[in-house]
Amino acid sequence: MMTEIGCIADDYTGGTDVAAGLRRAGLRVALVFGVPTSGQALPPCDAVVVAMKFRTTSVEKASEDVSAAYDWLTSQGVRRFYYKYCSTFDSTTEGNIGPITDLLLQLTGMRTSVISPSSPVHGRTVYQGHLFVGDRLLSESPLRHHPLTPMTDPDLVRVLARQTAGPVGLVSWAVVDAGPPTVREAFDLLARSGVRHVVTDAISVDDLRTVVSATQDCSLLTGGAGLAEAWAELVRDQRDIGTGTPDGDASAGPRAARDDHSTPVETVSAAATLLLAGSCSAATLAQVSEAKTAFPSHRLNPVRTPDPAQMLREARAWLQAQPSGRPRLIYASATAAEREAAVAAMGPRTAEHLEHVLGALAVDAAAMGTRRFVVAGGETSGAVVSALGIQHVLVEDELEAGVPWCTTEGPRPLRLLLKSGNFGSRRLLVDAA
Numbered sequence: 001m002m003t004e005i006g007c008i009a010d011d012y013t014g015g016t017d018v019a020a021g022l023r024r025a026g027l028r029v030a031l032v033f034g035v036p037t038s039g040q041a042l043p044p045c046d047a048v049v050v051a052m053k054f055r056t057t058s059v060e061k062a063s064e065d066v067s068a069a070y071d072w073l074t075s076q077g078v079r080r081f082y083y084k085y086c087s088t089f090d091s092t093t094e095g096n097i098g099p100i101t102d103l104l105l106q107l108t109g110m111r112t113s114v115i116s117p118s119s120p121v122h123g124r125t126v127y128q129g130h131l132f133v134g135d136r137l138l139s140e141s142p143l144r145h146h147p148l149t150p151m152t153d154p155d156l157v158r159v160l161a162r163q164t165a166g167p168v169g170l171v172s173w174a175v176v177d178a179g180p181p182t183v184r185e186a187f188d189l190l191a192r193s194g195v196r197h198v199v200t201d202a203i204s205v206d207d208l209r210t211v212v213s214a215t216q217d218c219s220l221l222t223g224g225a226g227l228a229e230a231w232a233e234l235v236r237d238q239r240d241i242g243t244g245t246p247d248g249d250a251s252a253g254p255r256a257a258r259d260d261h262s263t264p265v266e267t268v269s270a271a272a273t274l275l276l277a278g279s280c281s282a283a284t285l286a287q288v289s290e291a292k293t294a295f296p297s298h299r300l301n302p303v304r305t306p307d308p309a310q311m312l313r314e315a316r317a318w319l320q321a322q323p324s325g326r327p328r329l330i331y332a333s334a335t336a337a338e339r340e341a342a343v344a345a346m347g348p349r350t351a352e353h354l355e356h357v358l359g360a361l362a363v364d365a366a367a368m369g370t371r372r373f374v375v376a377g378g379e380t381s382g383a384v385v386s387a388l389g390i391q392h393v394l395v396e397d398e399l400e401a402g403v404p405w406c407t408t409e410g411p412r413p414l415r416l417l418l419k420s421g422n423f424g425s426r427r428l429l430v431d432a433a
């Protein structure tokens with residue numbers, strides 16, 4: 001079996017999101033967490049996602065990790081590469097979207113990149129190079145208060161130009177709307193004039209299909225889950241893989257994906273779900289407040305307990321005191337004002353300490369028999385999955401768009417739901433538990 005697309009995702013929930021998109025297109029998807037080791041085997045699949053944690057690391061560390069993932073994917077025979085970053089372009093002035101795209105251009109031998117975070121299924125669209133979250137500009141959305149990557153500029157050409165020395169251009173919606181040949185011409189023209197990165201408008205799934213159709217010879221595309229799904233549909237139709245139907249019947253893909261892998265020996269119990277929330281996104285705050293009314297909950301509060309070791313001891317004691325078989329919630333999620341107070345009390349490494357505490361609690365819970373983990377937040381999911389030592393999972397049904405259940409292999413599988421901070425309805429955590 002040929003693995004058609006290799007995705008490199010900059011965080012773990014970005015990885016589950018793009019894996020869900022590829023699976024919706026009918027591909028069988030393997031999801032690998034962390035930098036793969038050179039000898040690591042790839043389960044049979046049409047597409048593989050390597051989910052890493054380099055959205056907010058230094059450019060040097062991110063480049064090292066991405067180079068290693070690229071080498072591993074190449075050694076597995078992958079020839080098409082997708083760099084998945086956040087549909088809200090979460091990044092800082094230093095990077096990492098610009099520098100990593102530069103690196104991947106160099107590795108794949110491509111001259112120009114397509115930059116397309118648009119993900120209409122999640123309400124993210126790009127028009128005249130400006131990113132919208134629903135009906136708001138990115139800079140007017142809750143993302144402007146993100147604890148690690150506050151997004152205060154909606155103009156992606158400008159944002160990217162701050163991260164890379166390579167000239168940045170735009171293919172606007174009018175061009176995309178004119179169809180693939182016009183888009184191809186526009187890309188060629190920009191490439192000939194020395195542009196290295198092409199921000200590409202897209203306000204609908206059809207626009208994304210136009211973009212992949214215009215760039216189908218590229219060995220590298222970059223963006224959100226939306227463009228990856230469109231690419232997967234094209235690849236599926238060209239290669240007749242999976243059981244996805246030409247009209248894009250989403251129900252066919254997931255079943256094909258499941259049946260290709262061995263069935264877990266033991267059914268994972270629905271009892272004793274542990275909900276861990278580290279995301280401070282507006283969607284997560286609403287989900288946490290809903291879950292608090294449904295389940296016993298414990299808050300990690302740096303203002304009350306500034307010592308991380310003490311915080312872990314208290315949370316452990318709380319966890320151990322909970323009756324078995326009932327879902328429970330542990331959360332650090334806080335408003336912008338509360339986070340400011342938290343950092344004043346616990347110091348500049350507060351976010352890292354909280355991630356560590358949540359990861360350590362997941363390990364405790366697993367040792368106590370918990371087998372279902374629901375985690376809110378990309379960085380938080382990275383910390384929890386790493387702490388649990390999970391290397392890869394099978395991607396299964398989505399609970400909500402972009403939020404699939406994942407199952408580890410082996411006789412005592414764990415079930416994981418890794419939720420992007422911004423995703424999901426108010427009831428998502430309650431429904432997941």
Ligand SMILES: Nc1ncnc2c1ncn2[C@@H]1O[C@H](COP(=O)(O)OP(=O)(O)O)[C@@H](O)[C@H]1O
Nearest residue numbers: 279281332334339342351354377378379380421
């Ligand atoms: N009370 C808090 N004070 C400061 N930082 C916090 C608090 N609660 C959570 N954090 C940190 O905020 C970050 C949220 O990032 P992440 O998990 O990626 O969520 P999202 O998916 O919403 O971006 C994590 O590093 C987390 O540890």
Ligand SMILES: O=C(O)[C@@H](O)C(=O)COP(=O)(O)O
Nearest residue numbers: 013014017086087378420421
């Ligand atoms: O593209 C997206 O919006 C998501 O897949 C994603 O990457 C979100 O990141 P987090 O909010 O950090 O979970």
